[in-house]
Amino acid sequence: MKILGIDPGTLVAGYGVIEIMGSTTRVIEYGAIKVNKNQDYSQRLKTIHGKIMDIIHQHKPDEMAIEEVFYGKNIKATIKIGEGRGIVFLCAALANIPITEYAATVIKKAVVGNGNAHKCQVQQMVKLILGLSDTPEPKDASDALAIAICHSHNLLPGYEPKKT
DSSP: EEEEEEEOOOOOEEEEEEEEEETTTEEEEEEEEEOOOSOOHHHHHHHHHHHHHHHHHHHHHHHHEEOOOOOOHHHHHHHHHHHHHHHHHHHHHHTTTOEEOOOOOHHHHHHHHHTTTHHHHHHHHHHEEEEEEEEOOSSHHHHHHHHHHHHHHHTTTTTTOOOO
């Protein structure tokens, strides 16, 4: 089974594709979609959409996972993250791939064992879990891999994740 994890954003969107084969989890690809901040906002969203669709067509994931929206002090930033999430949901719908949301604390707990873990701890555990020689960079990509790992842990027999 292939899982595409997405850490949504409108300037940088992290992605990570993992494959689960029995008890083995391996990384297929990870990275970040970076857009030009001087580009028209609607064109940035179009670019993110196109690149996510390219990743979907190349790797044909069975499922997708995304971080739930969180509320920050900056409402404009929260809205933009929501718009980036909307692009991810659109991509999943167009490709007919189920998508599941996870809270940041749930992701951290699944990967590190502590829902309040720091990003550097998440990066180190992602490196260990996937047997990578280097820490995944940028952090957006590491976060996306953590989201995919979290989803893989929740695909145990009898578990029914909340699909949206």
